[in-house]
Amino acid sequence: MNGELIQLRQNEIYEYIKDRNLTTIQDISEALHMSQSTVRRDLKKLEMEQKVVSFHGGVSAQVGDAPFTERKVRHAKEKEAVGRRAALLVEPGDMIYIGGGSSAYAFASALSRRADLENVTVVTAAMNIANCFTENSCFQVIVPGGVLKTFDESMTSQMTLDGLCAFNFRKAFLGVQGLTVERGYTLPTIGLAELKKTVIAHTDRVILLCDYTKLGKVGSYNICPVSRVNTVVTDRQGRDAGEQEEIRSAGVEFIFA
Structure with a gap:
């Protein structure tokens, strides 16, 4: 899969999380028709970009504050x-x-x-x-x-x-x-x-x-x-x-x- 399609998929995941404030890997997988392994891989990339934060099996968008x-x-x-x-x-x-x-x-x-x-x-x-x-x-x-x-x-x-x-x-x-x-x-x-x-x-x-x-x-x-x-x-x-x-x-x- 080329980089542009991967980016579009990750953006779709991010928008889904942001709209809900808090969700789970299973919810993302089912709603967006993606495998859980794909979701986990993309979430790691989104965390590296500081767009989301994972905790206790859940995930939330990193929104609402400016950098230090x-x-x-x-x-x-x-x-x-x-x-x-x-x-x-x-x-x-x-x-x-x-x-x-x-x-x-x-x-x-x-x-x-x-x-x-x-x-x-x-x-x-x-x-x-x-x-x-x-x-x-x-x-x-x-x-x-x-x-x-x-x-x-x-x-x-x-x-x-x-x-x-x-x-x-x-x-x-x-x-x-x-x-x-x-x-x-x-x-x-x-x-x-x-x-x-x-x-x-x-x-x-x-x-x-x-x-x-x-x-x-x-x-x-x-x-x-x-x-x-x-x-x-x-x-x-x-x-x-x-x-x-x-x-x-x-x-x-x-x-x-």
């Missing part, structure tokens, strides 16, 4: 302020998890400059986060294994999820695409959603990091109800952001940078 390099410069001043304030929440002896994303990166950058901490262990599945701590011996850094996604320099494979189950975190510092009272904490991709659910199941205190634009928004995938979120660190404009008062009334602590 683009997100990093959006609301940069607000994210830096949030990162500096959130860094003050880390205490000596803490074992913490730091998620990926631009707000978490701002937090990790600020935290890595603290020289007053001892015996702090940082676990992260994002390589750019881990690299923030290479010059500060106050921190022990652990990166669970997995398949690296260059889209945002993080790992979200089953190997990563299995590795995270070995830890009990005192605090988890996580980025967010949306937070509302009705839908709770949400993210744009299913792979990240599975990872964050695993982290939250193994942590005492859930701390969300975001600029004001994320409050009142809803992402594609649910992570946890708002009642499971302990603290939100956001910028000063978050005082007037959508649903801030409702979220606070649901028992969530707000810290304004």
